[in-house]
Ligand SMILES: NC(=O)C1=CN([C@@H]2O[C@H](COP(=O)(O)OP(=O)(O)OC[C@H]3O[C@@H](n4cnc5c(N)ncnc54)[C@H](O)[C@@H]3O)[C@@H](O)[C@H]2O)C=CC1
């Protein structure tokens with residue numbers, strides 16, 4: 448069994464002791480136990496299991512990282528299965544609401560053992576998977592993993608000529624004109640994705656000016672069935688000579704913005720945003736722009752970017 452390492456121990460419902468009182472006694476060390484642990488003495492890796500730490504979170508869940516077994520002999524599945532069953536039983540008694548189990552990819556045979564005890568995948572990354580088991584009352588309230596992917600395109604408009612940069616994708620069945628763009632990298636700002644993707648696909652350097660539109664599409668086949676957010680940004684060109692990526696694009700050109708707004712050889716998204724951009728080009732970009740401001744995040748010490756329509760000065764400085 449696995450004693451919990453968090454500062455606070457959760458009391459199970461019905462075991463509340465008035466006045467707080469002492470913590471329940473810590474379980475005896477694994478080696479001293481009888482019953483299900485006896486067989487573990489000889490099982491490979493059992494000693495390492497005893498050293499694992501279970502960390503509590505502020506919601507009352509408990510996390511165990513099997514990566515802490517690094518350098519230990521490979522665990523026998525049976526030993527792990529018995530250890531997990533006993534530990535879960537103890538956490539249940541302690542009133543924990545959930546278990547988070549991180550499994551390094553090379554220990555993946557233990558995933559099946561955990562799954563046979565009710566655990567399910569929460570998410571997987573390159574080197575590990577994380578499984579969860581809900582112990583609380585009623586249906587699980589654990590948040591799911593990422594729900595969306597983010598694509599960003601750049602509508603690069605040369606204001607001196609009224610031409611906009613467009614491409615036709617090589618791998619798409621319909622070769623419609625669209626703005627160059629692609630998927631955001633983890634941790635990448637929207638504007639930075641637009642600059643990077645425009646440059647990678649067309650060779651054109653550009654600067655982020657504003658967000659023009661946001662499209663949300665559920666069950667997107669290109670997002671492995673997840674939802675897809677597609678943001679189109681207004682960009683200002685910093686170079687003009689096209690050198691497009693032959694792998695990704697079939698064609699690339701500077702096209703008259705009004706022609707793009709009128710052509711049928713495009714998607715509804717590109718067509719509508721071309722019309723919006725044409726309106727802004729003629730009537731002022733302040734009519735269409737969703738601009739960005741940066742602020743310090745209060746609790747984390749990080750910064751975030753807030754995107755919204757222009758706020759008039761008197762409102763901006765209200766206290
Ligand atoms: N105008 C529109 O209306 C369009 C919007 N989009 C949006 O743009 C974003 C994605 O842009 P992309 O240009 O597609 O991304 P991207 O520019 O990041 O390119 C993705 C790359 O991955 C490759 N790829 C994708 N799936 C693959 C697979 N299964 N195996 C091997 N290679 C694979 C593609 O060939 C491409 O080279 C999404 O948000 C999408 O919804 C994409 C196309 C058209």
Ligand SMILES: [Mg+2]
Pocket residue numbers: 627628629630648695
């Ligand atoms: Mg692309």
